[in-house]
Amino acid sequence: MVDIGGVRVEQDGPFTLIAGPCVIESRDAVLRHAERIAAITERVGVPYIFKSSYDKANRTSVDSFRGPGLEAGLEILAEVRERFGVPVITDVHERQDVTAVAEAVDVLQIPAFLCRQTDLVLAACGSGKPVNIKKGQFLSPAEAVPMVHKAHSTGNTQVMVTERGYAFGYQNLVVDYRSLVLLRETGAPVLFDATHSVQLPGGAGEATAGQPRFIPHLARAAVAVGVAGVFMEVHEDPSHALSDGSNSLALDQIPALLGDLKALDTLVKGTA
Structure with missing residues (x-):
């Protein structure tokens, strides 16, 4: 079990939602998304952790929007936590940023490309x-086990994968649902990222493409297997998102999908 600001993320407990816009586009946009998603999850009864990145360091093009940067971004994320009372998670790309990030947020996230x-x-x-x-898209489940053992070697047991x-192949990803079962053997709670799983990396030339219509289907399948949480990048207007809009879930689709996921989760785990 991982305790995140009072939110318990555990394999056999009710699933947790990690969601928010891929990158901090502005203070107002982040606060608007956080407020709306927090209200939805409270109404549906799903534990919630807000996610957004202060810097997207692995964009396809050098001209792509990366975010406000470390100092300004962390101030915004800390405000989300204070104003809405929800835990916050963000990516950290550089070792020298860890101390500052750890002071501002509740969970540090290792991006998939940096998991090793x-x-x-x-x-x-x-x-x-x-x-x-985040398990790298270049790792099989078996290859991902050592990265969790590496994390646990620090004595920190509060680790999720x-x-x-x-x-x-080229510009395509597939989900092997056996991975959700095999990764449990690490002892870490296993989450499923339903939005990055529908990416078509580099599929738009100098940007990533995606197939967002599959997000609800993959998410429901993962919850049916039994996961500790679901990760989704969410945007109020994906067509105008500054990062990963092509594989983001539209914000207005969250209520219905969460209702489905909660019902499935209760059925699979018997947590009602």
């Missing part, structure tokens, strides 16, 4: 804060 960066993983876990490691699809 030993110094970054050890520094994040050494902060004492909970850590979510997130499945987000596996590279399958």
Whole structure:
């Protein structure tokens, strides 16, 4: 079990939602998204952690929007936590940023492309804060087990691992649902990223494309397998999102989908 600001993320407990816009586009946009999603999750009865990134360091093009940066971004994320009373998670890309990020948010997230960066993983876990490691799309479930053991070697047991699809040929990802079962053997709560799993990496040339119509289907399948949480990038207007809009879930689709996921989760885990 991982305790995140009073939200208990555990394999056999009710699933937790991690959701928000991919990148901090502005203070107002982040606060608007956080307020709306928090209200929806409270109404549906799903534990919630807000997610957004202060810097997207692995954009396809050098011209792509990356976010406000470390200092301004962390101020905004800290405001979300204070104003809405929800835990906050964000990506950390550089070892030297770990201390500042750990002071501002509740969970540090290791991006998928960096999941095997030993110094970054050890520094994040050494902060004492909970850590979510996104499984690289280049790793099989078996290859992902050592990265969790690496994290646990710091003595930090507050570690989660997130499945987000596996590279399958050019500009395509597939989800092997056996991974959700195999990753449980690490002892870490397993989450499923329903939005990055529908990416078509580099599918738009100098940007990532996606197939968002599959998000609800993949999310329902993951909850049916039994996951500790679902991760989704959400935007009020995906067509105008500054990052990953092509694989984001439209905000107005959340209530119906969460209702489905909660019913499935209760059926699978018997947590009613």
